[in-house]
Amino acid sequence: MERETSAQRWSMDEEDAASDLKTVSPGRSLLSSAMVGSANRGRVLQTLFDLGPTSRAELARLAGVNRTTISGIVQPLLDQQVLVEGKPIRPSESGGKPARPLWFSPEARPICGMLLMPDAVHTCLVTLAGTISAEESEPFPVERPRIADVERAIELCTARTLAAARREPLGIGVAVGGMVDTDRRAVIAVNLAPVLNGFELGDMLTRRFGLPALLDHHPRALLVGDRWFGKGRGLQTFAAVYTGEVLGGALYLGGHLYRGQSGAGGELGHTFVQVDGDICSCGRRGCWETIATLGWLRRQAREIGIDAPDDIHSRRLVELARDGAPGAEDLLDRYARNVAVGIANLQQTVAPNFYVLHGDVVGGGEIMAKAIARHVRALVPSRSGGEISFAIGETEDRAALLGAAGLVLSELLQFPL
Amino acid sequence: MERETSAQRWSMDEEDAASDLKTVSPGRSLLSSAMVGSANRGRVLQTLFDLGPTSRAELARLAGVNRTTISGIVQPLLDQQVLVEGKPIRPSESGGKPARPLWFSPEARPICGMLLMPDAVHTCLVTLAGTISAEESEPFPVERPRIADVERAIELCTARTLAAARREPLGIGVAVGGMVDTDRRAVIAVNLAPVLNGFELGDMLTRRFGLPALLDHHPRALLVGDRWFGKGRGLQTFAAVYTGEVLGGALYLGGHLYRGQSGAGGELGHTFVQVDGDICSCGRRGCWETIATLGWLRRQAREIGIDAPDDIHSRRLVELARDGAPGAEDLLDRYARNVAVGIANLQQTVAPNFYVLHGDVVGGGEIMAKAIARHVRALVPSRSGGEISFAIGETEDRAALLGAAGLVLSELLQFPL
DNA sequence: AATGTTTGTGCGAGCCTCATACTAACAAGT
DNA sequence: ACTTGTTAGTATGAGGCTCGCACAAACATT
Numbered sequence: 001m002e003r004e005t006s007a008q009r010w011s012m013d014e015e016d017a018a019s020d021l022k023t024v025s026p027g028r029s030l031l032s033s034a035m036v037g038s039a040n041r042g043r044v045l046q047t048l049f050d051l052g053p054t055s056r057a058e059l060a061r062l063a064g065v066n067r068t069t070i071s072g073i074v075q076p077l078l079d080q081q082v083l084v085e086g087k088p089i090r091p092s093e094s095g096g097k098p099a100r101p102l103w104f105s106p107e108a109r110p111i112c113g114m115l116l117m118p119d120a121v122h123t124c125l126v127t128l129a130g131t132i133s134a135e136e137s138e139p140f141p142v143e144r145p146r147i148a149d150v151e152r153a154i155e156l157c158t159a160r161t162l163a164a165a166r167r168e169p170l171g172i173g174v175a176v177g178g179m180v181d182t183d184r185r186a187v188i189a190v191n192l193a194p195v196l197n198g199f200e201l202g203d204m205l206t207r208r209f210g211l212p213a214l215l216d217h218h219p220r221a222l223l224v225g226d227r228w229f230g231k232g233r234g235l236q237t238f239a240a241v242y243t244g245e246v247l248g249g250a251l252y253l254g255g256h257l258y259r260g261q262s263g264a265g266g267e268l269g270h271t272f273v274q275v276d277g278d279i280c281s282c283g284r285r286g287c288w289e290t291i292a293t294l295g296w297l298r299r300q301a302r303e304i305g306i307d308a309p310d311d312i313h314s315r316r317l318v319e320l321a322r323d324g325a326p327g328a329e330d331l332l333d334r335y336a337r338n339v340a341v342g343i344a345n346l347q348q349t350v351a352p353n354f355y356v357l358h359g360d361v362v363g364g365g366e367i368m369a370k371a372i373a374r375h376v377r378a379l380v381p382s383r384s385g386g387e388i389s390f391a392i393g394e395t396e397d398r399a400a401l402l403g404a405a406g407l408v409l410s411e412l413l414q415f416p417l
Numbered sequence: 418m419e420r421e422t423s424a425q426r427w428s429m430d431e432e433d434a435a436s437d438l439k440t441v442s443p444g445r446s447l448l449s450s451a452m453v454g455s456a457n458r459g460r461v462l463q464t465l466f467d468l469g470p471t472s473r474a475e476l477a478r479l480a481g482v483n484r485t486t487i488s489g490i491v492q493p494l495l496d497q498q499v500l501v502e503g504k505p506i507r508p509s510e511s512g513g514k515p516a517r518p519l520w521f522s523p524e525a526r527p528i529c530g531m532l533l534m535p536d537a538v539h540t541c542l543v544t545l546a547g548t549i550s551a552e553e554s555e556p557f558p559v560e561r562p563r564i565a566d567v568e569r570a571i572e573l574c575t576a577r578t579l580a581a582a583r584r585e586p587l588g589i590g591v592a593v594g595g596m597v598d599t600d601r602r603a604v605i606a607v608n609l610a611p612v613l614n615g616f617e618l619g620d621m622l623t624r625r626f627g628l629p630a631l632l633d634h635h636p637r638a639l640l641v642g643d644r645w646f647g648k649g650r651g652l653q654t655f656a657a658v659y660t661g662e663v664l665g666g667a668l669y670l671g672g673h674l675y676r677g678q679s680g681a682g683g684e685l686g687h688t689f690v691q692v693d694g695d696i697c698s699c700g701r702r703g704c705w706e707t708i709a710t711l712g713w714l715r716r717q718a719r720e721i722g723i724d725a726p727d728d729i730h731s732r733r734l735v736e737l738a739r740d741g742a743p744g745a746e747d748l749l750d751r752y753a754r755n756v757a758v759g760i761a762n763l764q765q766t767v768a769p770n771f772y773v774l775h776g777d778v779v780g781g782g783e784i785m786a787k788a789i790a791r792h793v794r795a796l797v798p799s800r801s802g803g804e805i806s807f808a809i810g811e812t813e814d815r816a817a818l819l820g821a822a823g824l825v826l827s828e829l830l831q832f833p834l
Numbered sequence: 835a836a837t838g839t840t841t842g843t844g845c846g847a848g849c850c851t852c853a854t855a856c857t858a859a860c861a862a863g864t
Numbered sequence: 865a866c867t868t869g870t871t872a873g874t875a876t877g878a879g880g881c882t883c884g885c886a887c888a889a890a891c892a893t894t
């Protein structure tokens with residue numbers, strides 16, 4: 001793999017090595033012509049993501065700009081092999097020159113996606129078209145791992161994946177199964193893996209591999225994965241909700257990933273839905289997490305005498321309900337309602353109107369999703385604010401890796417105005 | 418009052434009458450040079466709002482741009498008498514030419530603010546510097562008012578206020594004590610005043626007075642009032658929370674007023690904090706509104722035998738607690754905690770980290786605010802995400818009228834990129 | 835073979851910011 | 865009184881970007 005001088009944006013000139021991911025931060029200052037260029041390039045690429053292969057003329061129409069403008073933006077990207085022209089598509093019956101659809105080149109620089117869990121690290125390459133390759137993983141030592149062991153495992157795993165890249169990746173995106181400081185690009189805390197607490201993974205990766213590296217917590221990664229490669233494609237505002245052993249959420253608002261101050265926000269698991277209710281792992285009482293996680297489901301399953309209650313999850317619950325196991329249908333309904341409560345609160349608060357469901361409930365398929373949707377609609381006062389829709393996310397690992405890559409894409413495409 | 422041809426932005430040329438508030442909607446298309454101009458002009462004016470009177474050189478430094486750029490932006494605004502140069506300020510001891518601070522001219526076009534309540538309408542003029550004048554109000558008929566009566570009252574009130582304007586106002590902003598469709602600029606529903614349901618007030622005002630008119634619901638108006646004229650001045654992200662007979666909230670996220678799809682969002686009153694709890698006015702159970710409004714406070718006051726429990730509110734409660742009335746201190750604490758629960762949830766969800774309190778609790782002053790703050794901090798899991806701060810908003814009417822004007826300002830200053 | 839339609843590309847104009855150079859207005863020291 | 869140093873604001877030309885217009889290329893239809 002040929003290593004170029006530095007990580008670059010999709011800049012006009014390959015030499016423009018200064019425009020690193022990190023150096024771009026016009027923040028809340030004024031706009032300049034150069035920024036207009038970057039921003040518009042980002043928007044054109046976004047529309048391309050949202051629509052799939054599209055001709056220049058079509059892009060111009062959609063964006064409401066002159067065709068020459070699109071040509072000017074797109075030409076350098078073709079030269080850099082970020083984009084390629086597809087086969088001409090036959091014109092409509094009214095005639096005309098065939099359009100050449102533009103799409104991301106297989107030769108375009110890929111993105112390295114990483115999933116950091118308490119017990120292992122997974123890495124892969126993701127093309128701009130969303131295909132995953134060069135998957136690798138490396139477990140951490142089970143017994144009292146030291147930080148050096150963990151670092152070595154991560155390095156090993158990453159190096160193997162990067163070795164498979166034909167061009168230098170645009171960056172490394174990391175989805176962390178725990179709390180993250182997105183500004184410092186460091187892990188704050190990972191449940192069950194205290195060795196990772198305070199680990200400055202972002203700096204480590206940049207130092208070791210010379211690539212821009214971005215960290216974010218797992219639900220936020222899922223969201224951006226959905227935005228660029230999944231069910232949230234093309235949407236301006238939606239939410240992702242993860243359920244399982246824990247609860248998490250993330251928000252895409254007005255065309256931007258919303259993080260909150262220094263990456264707080266989306267900590268839905270510890271919102272109160274039952275003041276003075278059951279005790280939560282966080283020490284407080286009545287958190288949403290106490291009624292909408294697998295822990296709650298297991299307890300209830302045991303109570304009503306379901307087989308192997310410790311192995312219960314949405315998929316099995318749906319099967320049990322289908323087979324008429326006593327109490328299963330009712331339990332499924334109550335579980336769905338508990339999940340719906342938190343979503344209803346989110347709807348009332350920020351009204352994203354569209355939710356991508358991740359985690360355990362994905363196993364429950366359409367039946368689970370429909371049950372949740374029904375309860376949410378019942379729990380939200382009707383209003384003119386449009387319909388509330390739901391979608392089921394990708395399967396667990398794929399969603400997380402695409403999401404990790406999505407973190408880098410979000411940064412590249414969203415020129416901060 | 419001299420009426421100009423049409424409502425205008427702060428455009429370069431007075432003749433540029435086409436650039437109405439409504440016609441400006443580049444939406445999610447690309448940027449052009451002309452938009453850069455508008456956007457930058459907006460940002461300069463924003464910084465001026467945020468900092469108070471400031472010289473060109475200082476503005477240039479803060480925005481990180483060339484001084485000539487600021488001059489170029491500011492000169493037309495001086496010509497149009499939007500801005501004026503203040504008295505030269507003495508240079509520092511290192512010498513130098515004295516700076517001429519820029520500030521909003523008293524001759525600048527004002528904004529008309531309107532507050533629409535179930536029983537009456539209030540109007541006023543607000544200068545860009547935030548001073549209120551020409552206050553008027555007009556009650557609605559008490560017995561079975563017809564829509565024509567209401568329309569006449571609003572017209573009368575507005576006409577009296579507008580007659581006092583020396584230049585044509587930039588627009589009319591309306592804070593509505595009820596649900597609003599911000600897209601259609603119409604009232605959806607006002608509690609206790611069904612006559613207003615579906616009233617297309619925005620169109621009516623534009624038709625009648627030839628001015629752009631914007632509607633939004635009360636808490637959102639309070640928020641933008643805080644943003645431009647109050648405690649939220651200069652902030653990029655914060656929230657406003659209104660408590661009283663009802664509960665409401667609004668969000669300013671990443672430098673933009675957040676509305677949610679077609680103006681839903683911020684309906685905090687009907688988020689669940691007590692699943693299957695007390696019945697709420699919306700017919701559901703356990704809404705935040707059931708434990709953090711004056712209704713709850715009255716019930717509790719009666720239960721513990723406080724004098725005149727139907728007249729209880731934060732101010733009296735604080736006084737009673739200070740005077741050692743039995744149970745008052747405890748009730749105050751419980752009330753504060755109930756309010757804090759919803760704020761804690763909001764903090765966990767979007768993490769604005771800063772809250773401006775409005776409504777009843779304002780009467781409770783520092784004591785009430787501190788109690789709420791204490792409870793919120795206790796209810797939010799500690800995290801690196803920075804400190805959570807609180808501020809007390811302006812008094813009721815003033816806040817609402819400034820907020821109504823702020824709606825227009827938000828639209829003028831926030832060029833949609 | 836002619837006409838109409840659509841795609842993509844030069845070219846100059848217009849708008850905006852930027853860097854440089856210049857003038858104006860002050861303080862401090864000789 | 866005069867010089868030096870510092871800061872504020874302005875004039876001027878260069879460079880980026882989008883836009884409108886005109887034009888060639890490539891198709892369908894008649």
